[in-house]
Amino acid sequence: MADVADICGEDVALQLCERLPGIVVNVPKVVIETGYITKLDVDIAERLVAGFGGDRVYVPSQRPTFRETFAAIECLVDKGLTVPQIALRLGYTESWVRRCRKKAGAPQIPNKPDPRQLPLF
Numbered sequence: 001m002a003d004v005a006d007i008c009g010e011d012v013a014l015q016l017c018e019r020l021p022g023i024v025v026n027v028p029k030v031v032i033e034t035g036y037i038t039k040l041d042v043d044i045a046e047r048l049v050a051g052f053g054g055d056r057v058y059v060p061s062q063r064p065t066f067r068e069t070f071a072a073i074e075c076l077v078d079k080g081l082t083v084p085q086i087a088l089r090l091g092y093t094e095s096w097v098r099r100c101r102k103k104a105g106a107p108q109i110p111n112k113p114d115p116r117q118l119p120l121f
Helices: 002-008 010-019 040-050 067-080 084-092 094-103
Strands: 022-028 056-058
Touching: 002 010, 002 040, 010 040, 067 084, 067 094, 084 094
Parallel strands: none
Antiparallel strands: 022 056
């Protein structure tokens, strides 16, 4: 995206990242009304075509890296949150939280019993 920002401007790179994250854009040689380019504003699309017409532009996804995800999970684990609470707070599934910790070699988060539940034994 640094090339796009240098050649077409930062606003073009930002709009690509906002509207087409994780997509490979085949930039046409002229602005047409089909394909991913229609998701961009007309002036942005024209500048992209002028700079990269006929090329492919790889737009990075906005998903955080594994290390960033694991760091966010660990921060919440340190605060004493459970897997469901972490998943809700970060917008992930419970299984994704467990998989991230397992992949990093971290121990499982122990389940906390519901304080309203009576002891079984």
